[in-house]
Amino acid sequence: MTAPDLLIVENLVKRYDGILASDELSLTIRTGELHAIIGPNGAGKTTLIKQLTGEISSDGGSMSFDNRNLRRLTEAGRSRIGLARSFQITSLFQDFTALENVMLAVQAHKGHSFRFWKKAAENDALTHPALDILLQMGLETSKDRRVSSLSHGEQRQLEIAVALATRPRLLLLDEPMAGMSTEDSTELMATLRDLKNHYTILLIEHDMDVVFSLADRITVLVYGRAIATGTPEEIRNNADVRQAYLGEEG
Amino acid sequence: MNWLLMLEQVLNGFQLGLLLFLLAAGLTLVFGIMDMINLAHGSLYMMGAYFCATFTGWTGSFLIGAVLTLPAVFLLGIVVEVIALRSLYARDHLDQVLATFGLILFFNEATRLIWGPIGLSIPLPAFLNQTVEIIPGAPYPTFRLAIIVVGCLVAALLYYIVSKTRLGMLIRAGASNREMIGALGINIKLLFTLVFGLGAALAGLAGLMAGPILSVEIGMGESILILTLVVIVIGGIGSIKGAFIAAIIVGLIDTVGRSFLPEILRLILSDDSAATAAPAISSMLIYLLMALVLAIKPQGLFPPKGVGR
Amino acid sequence: MKLTTRGIINTILFVFLGSLPFLTDWMGDSFYTGLTSRILILAIAATSLNLLIGYGGMVSFGHAAYIGIGAYVVGIGAFHAFEDGIDWMLNGYVQLIAALLASALIALIIGAISLRTHGVYFIMITMAFSQMLYFTAVGIETYGADDGLTIYARSDMLGLIDLNDEKSLYYLIFFSLVFVLYFMHRLIGSEFGAVIRGSRSNEARMRAIGFSPYKYRLVAFVIAGTIAGYAGFLMANLSDFVSPSILHWTRSGDLIIMIVLGGIGNLFGPLYGAIAFVMLEELLSSIPLTIGGLSVGEYWQLIFGPLLIFVVLYARNGIDSFLPGARKNHDGA
Numbered sequence: 061m062t063a064p065d066l067l068i069v070e071n072l073v074k075r076y077d078g079i080l081a082s083d084e085l086s087l088t089i090r091t092g093e094l095h096a097i098i099g100p101n102g103a104g105k106t107t108l109i110k111q112l113t114g115e116i117s118s119d120g121g122s123m124s125f126d127n128r129n130l131r132r133l134t135e136a137g138r139s140r141i142g143l144a145r146s147f148q149i150t151s152l153f154q155d156f157t158a159l160e161n162v163m164l165a166v167q168a169h170k171g172h173s174f175r176f177w178k179k180a181a182e183n184d185a186l187t188h189p190a191l192d193i194l195l196q197m198g199l200e201t202s203k204d205r206r207v208s209s210l211s212h213g214e215q216r217q218l219e220i221a222v223a224l225a226t227r228p229r230l231l232l233l234d235e236p237m238a239g240m241s242t243e244d245s246t247e248l249m250a251t252l253r254d255l256k257n258h259y260t261i262l263l264i265e266h267d268m269d270v271v272f273s274l275a276d277r278i279t280v281l282v283y284g285r286a287i288a289t290g291t292p293e294e295i296r297n298n299a300d301v302r303q304a305y306l307g308e309e310g
Numbered sequence: 311m312n313w314l315l316m317l318e319q320v321l322n323g324f325q326l327g328l329l330l331f332l333l334a335a336g337l338t339l340v341f342g343i344m345d346m347i348n349l350a351h352g353s354l355y356m357m358g359a360y361f362c363a364t365f366t367g368w369t370g371s372f373l374i375g376a377v378l379t380l381p382a383v384f385l386l387g388i389v390v391e392v393i394a395l396r397s398l399y400a401r402d403h404l405d406q407v408l409a410t411f412g413l414i415l416f417f418n419e420a421t422r423l424i425w426g427p428i429g430l431s432i433p434l435p436a437f438l439n440q441t442v443e444i445i446p447g448a449p450y451p452t453f454r455l456a457i458i459v460v461g462c463l464v465a466a467l468l469y470y471i472v473s474k475t476r477l478g479m480l481i482r483a484g485a486s487n488r489e490m491i492g493a494l495g496i497n498i499k500l501l502f503t504l505v506f507g508l509g510a511a512l513a514g515l516a517g518l519m520a521g522p523i524l525s526v527e528i529g530m531g532e533s534i535l536i537l538t539l540v541v542i543v544i545g546g547i548g549s550i551k552g553a554f555i556a557a558i559i560v561g562l563i564d565t566v567g568r569s570f571l572p573e574i575l576r577l578i579l580s581d582d583s584a585a586t587a588a589p590a591i592s593s594m595l596i597y598l599l600m601a602l603v604l605a606i607k608p609q610g611l612f613p614p615k616g617v618g619r
Numbered sequence: 620m621k622l623t624t625r626g627i628i629n630t631i632l633f634v635f636l637g638s639l640p641f642l643t644d645w646m647g648d649s650f651y652t653g654l655t656s657r658i659l660i661l662a663i664a665a666t667s668l669n670l671l672i673g674y675g676g677m678v679s680f681g682h683a684a685y686i687g688i689g690a691y692v693v694g695i696g697a698f699h700a701f702e703d704g705i706d707w708m709l710n711g712y713v714q715l716i717a718a719l720l721a722s723a724l725i726a727l728i729i730g731a732i733s734l735r736t737h738g739v740y741f742i743m744i745t746m747a748f749s750q751m752l753y754f755t756a757v758g759i760e761t762y763g764a765d766d767g768l769t770i771y772a773r774s775d776m777l778g779l780i781d782l783n784d785e786k787s788l789y790y791l792i793f794f795s796l797v798f799v800l801y802f803m804h805r806l807i808g809s810e811f812g813a814v815i816r817g818s819r820s821n822e823a824r825m826r827a828i829g830f831s832p833y834k835y836r837l838v839a840f841v842i843a844g845t846i847a848g849y850a851g852f853l854m855a856n857l858s859d860f861v862s863p864s865i866l867h868w869t870r871s872g873d874l875i876i877m878i879v880l881g882g883i884g885n886l887f888g889p890l891y892g893a894i895a896f897v898m899l900e901e902l903l904s905s906i907p908l909t910i911g912g913l914s915v916g917e918y919w920q921l922i923f924g925p926l927l928i929f930v931v932l933y934a935r936n937g938i939d940s941f942l943p944g945a946r947k948n949h950d951g952a
Contacts, residue, residue, distance in 0.1 A: 394928060418920065540743075590754070
């Protein structure tokens with residue numbers, strides 16, 4: 061009895077001036093699992109995420125999330141039905157504080173924001189959930205610091221915090237550990253292990269130790285195609301995968 | 311419908327369009343390659359007219375005056391670029407808008423200081439001051455014909471430079487990917503300065519050709535600048551082809567629209583209302599066109615490749 | 620409220636502005652009351668524009684159009700009351716509501732189209748639309764066209780305030796400014812303000828977390844335009860005259876200069892900027908220097924132009940850079 065499919069991607073196609081970034085890409089994500097996507101550079105991992113969130117359009121294929129056709133929704137619309145993303149290259153609100161960053165994400169999912177008079181900073185409905193998430197990510201002591209003054213590791217954590225604040229059903233994490241020190245990575249690993257229990261996660265990562273210890277299932281992407289999907293054990297023993305990764309750390 | 315009048319207006323429309331193209335080409339080049347919005351482009355147009363008036367006065371010949379004006383404005387453009395504009399390339403658009411706005415104030419005032427507040431006139435030689443019958447019964451001013459001819463020649467020349475020469479290749483590459491040309495080891499500073507100078511010369515040419523027909527006065531740059539901006543927005547910023555097509559369209563609509571709108575309006579409204587509304591609506595036509603284009607294609611009709619993905 | 624040096628300077632300024640009419644009375648010269656009235660009206664308009672430029676990152680180069688709309692409503696009302704005897708058109712409340720509605724509506728239309736564009740396109744399209752309104756004003760003969768419209772009677776506020784009294788008008792303007800500043804302060808700190816500022820900071824992320832910036836920006840655009848329309852209403856009553864030049868895109872440029880001079884994205888910046896702008900103009904044009912037979916004062920823009928370039932290049936945060944507690948970096952638009 062496997063969990064129901066939350067995300068179904070079928071034959072996704074994306075062309076960039078003759079180059080096929082996504083080549084009939086198909087994969088499914090089951091509710092509750094942590095599904096990792098691995099593959100050599102240029103395999104189209106981030107392109108996949110961008111198409112899922114709606115940042116770029118697709119040239120073919122379908123994406124269905126919780127039985128909803130994603131291609132009918134705008135980027136903001138997809139966020140509102142529970143699709144959240146953290147960015148590979150940190151994309152935060154630089155002149156806002158850490159708390160304000162998370163509050164904005166909370167605010168986005170609390171109906172409309174056409175409120176002109178009351179101070180947002182004094183709105184408990186925004187500050188309390190935001191503080192909870194900062195606490196969860198270990199950032200509560202930095203809450204009043206501007207993003208520009210946070211360390212790289214803290215910014216990467218804030219990246220995820222902002223995504224979490226949108227109360228997602230599916231978390232798309234694009235290389236959350238990019239550029240992190242070993243110490244910060246270990247801390248983030250622990251956080252991810254905890255998040256696993258509460259969210260369905262699509263994880264893109266280069267660090268194989270992380271992938272193999274956290275993932276329930278792994279899909280291997282090469283030249284825009286999914287060449288194999290399976291448990292970490294199955295992937296480790298897959299001949300095609302070994303061949304694709306010749307020369308890379310296994 | 312007076313067909314001869316229509317023909318005359320269409321030709322006038324072409325003529326305005328070509329003038330606008332000369333201005334738009336320079337502005338869109340500077341924008342496309344250096345990502346700089348230069349409001350003082352109109353000032354270079356004005357200087358073209360003023361220089362030509364002065365040189366014509368000194369030498370007694372419009373043609374010599376025109377020939378002298380071109381390198382003069384080219385040099386002026388280069389001086390302005392080196393002294394004031396270089397540091398703006400890296401800045402954001404707001405800074406560029408403000409700084410070039412400051413340049414406009416400076417140019418207007420300096421012109422007033424040197425030439426006085428009253429406008430000038432540019433006397434034309436006899437052969438440019440007549441009419442010619444392009445079709446029997448349809449006399450058309452030779453000077454305006456000359457503008458059309460010169461405009462087309464320059465357009466052809468620009469087309470040749472942009473598509474067939476090395477400089478043109480750099481320009482096209484720069485318009486779609488600025489970082490690349492730097493990475494290729496091209497002397498960016500020199501390229502930028504040359505492009506700016508070229509744009510200035512084109513503006514100056516437009517100025518000296520417009521001078522005899524419109525008046526040579528302070529502030530003439532600002533009025534035509536807006537129209538030029540509309541042209542490059544419609545055509546697509548950074549695209550010379552877009553600038554050409556948009557300029558012709560704008561020139562035609564503005565001229566033909568302005569002359570026939572009162573008649574058209576009279577069909578729907580009373581004579582009085584038509585007379586009041588016509589000038590107001592004529593002015594609006596171009597902007598309505600721009601709004602329409604932007605609603606359908608926000609990047610303009612022919613954006614350079616790599617833009618607007 | 621913390622007692623900062625900045626706060627003290629602001630307080631002193633407001634106390635000074637609040638008591639100005641009495642000071643000029645004592646000095647016996649009311650020229651400065653009129654001048655300051657003008658400065659404060661410009662400050663109101665610039666503050667509304669700062670919502671767009673400073674906080675929202677939307678560089679609108681056509682804001683003067685809304686001032687013009689407000690002013691023309693007053694002018695047209697006075698005209699018809701005078702020429703055609705339509706008395707209710709002189710009613711200040713009717714004029715005020717008409718001015719606010721007209722500027723709001725036109726801001727809505729222009730904003731709806733312009734906000735679909737970004738960056739330079741936005742700058743240029745806002746510039747172009749305001750020019751369109753300029754030419755419309757120039758084209759209407761009845762209301763004076765190029766020569767403008769003299770206003771023979773100020774808005775009749777039905778006894779509540781007498782706009783013909785210099786002091787009363789001054790205080791209306793002064794308290795309007797205070798209210799606009801306070802409103803702006805609340806707006807910036809509100810949820811709406813957070814969306815506007817967030818959209819400027821990182822539009823891509825705003826979309827990713829579920830916001831559609833367009834509709835919020837449109838509302839901001841309309842709010843700013845309406846406030847500017849109110850400034851125009853005041854302006855017409857102050858100068859008893861309205862002409863198309865009030866709508867020219869270079870006037871929009873003046874507003875942007877004021878914002879930059881005073882410090883972008885700073886609540887009181889536009890006020891300081893307006894003061895600086897007008898005072899500079901007054902000062903430079905009255906320099907009693909003559910070089911080589913030419914009066915320096917007459918050609919003040921010769922200095923002002925390069926001065927502006929200098930400020931843009933080196934004193935980017937405007938007056939803000941020189942005040943204590945200045946922000947370190949400048950967030951470009």
